[in-house]
Amino acid sequence: MTMEKVYYLLKKNNLDLAEQLIDELLNLNKEHKLIESDKLILLNYLAFIKYFKEDFESCCSLNKKVIEIDSKNAYAHKGMGLALVKLNKIDEGILFLEKAIKIDPLFYDAYYDLTLIYYENNMSDKTKEIIALIESKFFSGKDSEHQINSEEINAFNELKKLTINTPEYYNE
Numbered sequence: 001m002t003m004e005k006v007y008y009l010l011k012k013n014n015l016d017l018a019e020q021l022i023d024e025l026l027n028l029n030k031e032h033k034l035i036e037s038d039k040l041i042l043l044n045y046l047a048f049i050k051y052f053k054e055d056f057e058s059c060c061s062l063n064k065k066v067i068e069i070d071s072k073n074a075y076a077h078k079g080m081g082l083a084l085v086k087l088n089k090i091d092e093g094i095l096f097l098e099k100a101i102k103i104d105p106l107f108y109d110a111y112y113d114l115t116l117i118y119y120e121n122n123m124s125d126k127t128k129e130i131i132a133l134i135e136s137k138f139f140s141g142k143d144s145e146h147q148i149n150s151e152e153i154n155a156f157n158e159l160k161k162l163t164i165n166t167p168e169y170y171n172e
Contacts, residue, residue: 006045019049040066047079059083074104085117108148119163127163
């Protein structure tokens with residue numbers, strides 16, 4: 001029930017209360033061991049909260065803990081990559097996002113975020129490359145590997161408009 005409450009609070013964007021509940025659960029974990037998978041979920045949620053509160057150092061620390069426990073956690077690699085980019089460690093952040101994609105080749109959010117980072121850092125060849133990859137992997141009709149929801153489709157279309165309608169996109 002408590003894990004569901006954390007999820008509910010996050011969905012309602014009540015980050016402070018969710019963070020408080022997660023801290024309590026992780027402190028309780030010292031006495032009553034949580035299932036490892038629940039601990040990982042809570043650490044991922046807490047890293048997410050720290051990111052949106054712009055505490056990027058804490059976000060990195062939490063994602064590092066998750067990765068130490070589960071080196072194949074694509075969500076933690078993505079979170080680490082995004083936080084590193086915010087800390088102006090662009091190249092290192094890109095490597096973590098690329099690793100997230102290698103771990104989970106159907107992790108649409110990682111592709112999307114990587115596209116934005118390439119675009120924002122004037123890497124137009126990489127931007128073109130990842131947009132083509134997203135189109136082939138997620139938008140190629142019946143042959144696509146993964147179906148994405150309408151919100152993701154709309155976000156991608158906006159991203160594509162933004163990147164393609166930029167003069168730098170054509171200059172390389």
